[in-house]
Amino acid sequence: MNRAPITQKGVELLKAELKRLKTVERPKIIDAVAEARAHGDLKENAEYHAAREQQSFTEGRIAELEGIISTAEVIDVSNLNVGDKVVFGATVVLEEDETGKEVTYQIVGDAEADIEAGKISISSPVARALIGKSVDDEIEVRAPGGDKVYFIEEIKYI
Known part of the structure; x- marks a missing residue:
């Protein structure tokens, strides 16, 4: 099994989203489906179809998050001791050669x-x-x- 890297902060954000979906969004959608069902004929009930579509989207996202979290390789960036090299989790300040504009990026997993x-x-x-x-x-x-050409100005591990 291929384990995708993710930062500690990234997995915490995904877990928070998963908890919100399960404890807040899912009950709201169940209530919306029940209310729409009470309106009668389901074939022509737009509220019912919209609620079911939202339920499908939410359940899909829950399954996706559970899959990402269960197979993720969590890397704590603050514990990295790699000297002055750019590695996964590093925050890098770059200067664009043409414009001199600075940009800052953190290298993270695909999911975050x-x-x-x-x-x-x-x-x-x-x-x-x-x-x-x-x-x-x-x-x-x-x-x-x-x-584009960039120069590495600074590397941080935060």
């Missing part, structure tokens, strides 16, 4: 990646280019908008 929050998947092109590199190294990333 969120570009808006600065978390990039270990399987992303940027993360793959960063792994094993050190401060002041230059990396080149092939992007849809063209190749």
Whole structure:
């Protein structure tokens, strides 16, 4: 079985979402289905069909989260002692060569990646280019908008 890496914080967030879905969302949906059933004919009852669709989506997400959590390899980033190399879980400050703009990314598992929050998947092109590199190294990333060159300014393990 292939165990997907995930940070300690990432697995805690997934467990919190799973708990919310099971304890808050699932009971709401059950109530909505029961209420819609009480309205009569189910064939033409849009509320019933919407509630069942939401139930299906929620149950699917619960199953997905349970699968991710059960097979995840949890890595505590704060316990990593790898010197000055970029590894899974590292937070990296990069400077774009062309613009001089700084961006900060944390390398995380696929299940917790969120570009808006600065978390990039270990399987992303940027993360793959960063792994094993050190401060002041230059990396080149092939992007849809063209190749980009970055310099590693700082590496943190938080």
